Amino acid sequence: MSFTPRPYRRTVVPPTGTRHALQRLTAGYTPALARQVRAAGGFGPWLDRQLADGYDDRWYANTSTWWPSVNASYATIAQRNEDRTEEFWRADANYECWTLLRRFGSHRQVRETMADFWEHHLHVPANGEVGPFRASYGKTVRGHALGRFRDLLKATTTHPAMSVYLTNANSTKSAPNENLGRELLELHTVGRGNYTEDDVKASARILTGYRVGLWQDWSVSYDPSKHWTGPVQVMDFHHANAAPDGRPVVAAYLDHLARHPATARRIALKLARRFVSDTPSDALVRRLATVYLANDTAIRPVLRSLVASSEFKASAGRKVRTPAEDVVATWRALGTRFTARPGSSDDESGANAILWQVSSIGLRPLAWQRPDGRPDTAEAWSSTSRFLASLDVHYTMSGGWWPSLGTGHRRPASWLPQRSLRFDHLVDHLARSIHGRGSTALLLEVACQATGLQPATVITADHALVKWDFPRLLTVFLDCPTHLTR
Template identity: 40%
Template sequence: MRMTAPTPDSSPAAAPARRRVLSGLGAGTALGAVAVATAGSATAAPTAAPAATPAATPAAAPFAAATTTTDPVLHLLRRATFGPTPALVAEVRKTGTTAWLDAQLAPLTAVPDPAMDALLKRWTRLGWKTWQVRERLPDTDRWAVMMEVVESHLARALFSRRQLLETVVDFWTNHLVVPVPSSEVWDNAHLFQRDVVRRHALGRYSDMLNAAARHPAMLKVLDNADSTKRAPNENYGRELLELHTVGVGNYTETDVRMSARVLTGLSVDGESGLFSYKPQRRYVGPVKVLGWSDPNPVAEDGVAVATRYLTYLAQHPATANRIARKLAVRYVSDTPPATLVTKLAQVYLANGTAIAPVLRALFLSPEFAASVGQKVRTPYEDALASCRVLGLTPEPAPTSGDSNLRHLFWALGSFGQAPMGWPAPNGYPDVAAAWNGASSTLNRWNFHLGLAGNWTLKAMTRPAVTTFVPSPLPSTYAALVDALAARLFVTLTAAQREAICRFVDHAPSDPLRAGSAAVTWRLPSIVALLLDSPNFAIR
């Protein structure tokens, strides 16, 4: 069962004028073309997520005309966080990028996060065990804990100081896919996130893979809970090879059948909802997958055999290469250099599948340093980065389930990328070509304007955009636009600067006076245009 996300709350756009200025902001780019075609409408129907990952295109090719800074601090924070903020940029400039990175790779000990820890106490049901969820929630409220999962996921991404951890958690959430909300995991999705994804996000992938195979959420979503020796269900056995480990081209259909047999017996207890090993369902006899084999002589040893198999897959060179490449696609480029992928795979194997050393090697690599401008934010990342750079703060605890975080969840669904919302086991695509749809883009623009004008997510307080205007007042319109762009970490071309000035009916060199429309009622629109630009879209 899945729900349809309603249209997010957003304010009307000043359509004709925005159409002209957005064309100037993105002339010659895919985003600029979309602006010309679609900015005349204030709203658009929610767009569905892409049906499949498209073929990779050269990095951020659709945004080739976008400009971004080569500042190493901003480059790191665009990739290793959900968006830089003025406070975070100042912190990293003070500590240095390597020291900040090392702390982020040991977040539980090196990055105190008391404000986030206090905020998480709001979602009390995340600590419930499966039987408590089943006993305490009526049938009419079965989605309650799952909504706490996505709300807390968004809260951490927005407000946690452990930003790198949150991006990695999101990466693994999109790798070991358990769709939320979903009727199959209403009583255990929160425990999958806690015990599988978060617990092992920066640890060893072999541990995460084994934990997933023992979790009711994965076993139910991929149908292994119903697999038996007489009728092995191949769904989990196949996805384990195709998506979770070695990848397409590295296994045969015989491997898939054997993989399914190895996993028989790993099931779920119908009464408790907990993981249950059922030896009566276990296939017994020799099994062989790729270069691994086991006599598998007795049903009672099925868990141990499956553990050896999963550990073998996690340590397979093809898995190392696949995980390395996926991490490089997430943090470096849509088409990462083969040299980098090879190097990261070697680090992965040399460290017993540990992820933190791989990420350290990635972020300190020359390939990463040279990748400025080669990634584009997904709709999800764009929304979070917009909230973060505008300084949104957590809302007071809502008295009902109608929280701003839930509004944000539904809004992201209208962009085609609600967190944990991808229904297929292959996860959301992470290449620029997948997210160039006109409807999704227009929804983002309306979202930016709603944020800047304080019409959207109003319970999350934020500084008034008037505080972004320097004092003393800039002398010209160009100087004002430059100051706002710097505050939002956007690097403009001369043509883009002029386009925004023309939007408020002035030349860049015109003198700016106190009380002018550009620093009063039209200021939110200028801020929104800067967030609309291809430059802000660069990850």
């Protein structure tokens, strides 16, 4: 018996410009995110509220308790490593899992996006080398992610994680270590071509005095007897540096670097590359740098200026998602839920397995080993092997096959917007739900090829597509450029 399905009522989607902005500023489009924007009164008011931290932070607080090391003290993490209850590499992996979950479920999406940006600009790998300090460092970055760069720079440069990673923890006046002094100039602030080797030496001398009890008690302190004293000059920064306690000199030095025009250009370029295109125009970079300096290194005005630019509005589809962004966006698009906290080493549980999904595609969130941070260009994430690995993750997620523990996957029938509808209408509904925009002729053609169905085929919960082949249909939406780009 054949029958005509009820008329199809299209799901409301945001305007094209709003959808594009959400793809860049969040971890991925969802219907719930679209409803949040509508409830705020549109994208502008929503962005204002995001930048003002106007949305609750319960997801951040609640998920932080899922792994013992995330909120533990330095001493506790060190002891757990010593006891082999939770070694440093596992504590770091747990922190990486938490960063992925934060991006997945937080209502403060812009803060999480900016925390991810800064964790790679001021990069400290999560590889066990920094001992018990990595989660604390990440929290510090997130706390300053929407504030002033000068405050963020001070907090990260003097943090024990950075001190251990770039060997400032054992730098003394008799043997200054140049690693942090160099990377502070080359990577974190002014960039190459703006300083000399003498500047690097002076930079290292300024930073002496910070101490960490490496592989002993991991105690953190400042020792004035280890601080190099005497006049210092780095580029156009001068200081008598006469007091044994050099921390006021460090604060003045970092303030100077943060406010330097070369730093403004470097931060502006990296923000434009992250949010606009791999090759942003000089005009856009200059404009963002001007806003940065005019607002005393405040990041919120720079983001507003960036989003308001014509280049941003015209840049849809030009940025390829990193492996971490791909996996998190896939969880969000499929409506998959985390239903239980994991055991700290339970790798089959969804909250831990998400990290290994990212690793299978190409790179864990904070596994980049060099201090320059993960690359943010399309070329870095567009290899054939990465694409094939993404297809595999998309398919296993679409079928709900892995991870299955501690997760809740949508049942295929739940994707049907009504009891019966034509296949082309179902494709349009899925496109609106997953991509945030209606279907296209090409997308429908691919969906028909993937399933062997015709546009006019009537779909119900009893149809073979829903019973057996729905994962194949879902991958049509996940494997296409619309999902693989942001």
